[in-house]
Amino acid sequence: MSVHEQELPGIGRKFEIVVGKGDRIDVVIHHSGRRDLYIFERDAEDPSAVLKLTDDQARRLGSVLSGSYFKPAVVEEIEGLIGEFVVDWITLTDESPATGKTLAELQARKRTGMSVISIIRTKATIKAPDPNEVLRSGDRLVYVGPQRHLNGFLSYMLG
Numbered sequence: 001m002s003v004h005e006q007e008l009p010g011i012g013r014k015f016e017i018v019v020g021k022g023d024r025i026d027v028v029i030h031h032s033g034r035r036d037l038y039i040f041e042r043d044a045e046d047p048s049a050v051l052k053l054t055d056d057q058a059r060r061l062g063s064v065l066s067g068s069y070f071k072p073a074v075v076e077e078i079e080g081l082i083g084e085f086v087v088d089w090i091t092l093t094d095e096s097p098a099t100g101k102t103l104a105e106l107q108a109r110k111r112t113g114m115s116v117i118s119i120i121r122t123k124a125t126i127k128a129p130d131p132n133e134v135l136r137s138g139d140r141l142v143y144v145g146p147q148r149h150l151n152g153f154l155s156y157m158l159g
Contacts, residue, residue, distance in 0.1 A: 007093065029058075031154045033088065055088065087144045089120070090157060094137045098157045104131035112153040114145030 004016040012030040019025065022042035029035055033055030038047040053061065092099045098106055103116055119126040119133065120140040126133060135141070143153065 009095075031090075031158055032151065033058075085144060086147045086150055087117075087142070088150075089140045089142045090154065092135055092137055092139045092141065092157070095159060096137070096157060097159045098135050098141075099137050099139075100134065102132050102134050103129060106135075106157070112145070112156050113149030114143045114153040116141045116143050118142040 002018045006014045006016070008014050008028065012028060012032075015027045015029070017025045017027070020042075024040040024042075026038040026040065026047075027035060028038075035053045035055070035058035037049075037051040037053065039049040039051075040046075041048050116129060117127075118141075119129050119135070120142065121136065121138070141157070145153065
């Protein structure tokens with residue numbers, strides 16, 4: 001099995017996965033969190049199946065496929081408490097407007113309604129990052145905030 005990754009400017013990322021004897025699964029992950037799955041049979045130009053998933057549906061499917069699907073009661077309780085809040089992450093690229101700036105410069109929480117709660121950088125994790133931390137290409141920013149602010153945040157951070 002091979003996996004090829006490609007940036008889709010203004011859309012997100014595409015992952016092309018070749019399985020079996022040449023069958024292919026293309027996964028497009030949109031900046032909005034939506035996932036599109038395209039199933040191609042060997043040498044076919046058009047997909048034999050297309051599936052559109054929300055972020056939550058995709059994560060659950062991924063858990064089922066990995067053999068680890070289980071949702072403890074405490075998760076349901078927490079989801080009930082935080083309601084419309086989303087906790088997710090983005091990965092900065094060289095082209096991201098946030099790259100090379102500090103969180104203080106971006107004023108992410110004030111301007112977008114979302115808060116960066118952690119930065120995953122290579123093998124290190126910066127928990128509760130200092131506002132003066134300079135963001136780098138490749139940083140994965142873990143953020144939290146109301147779902148209604150997600151698109152503005154993604155646009156602001158990723159362009």
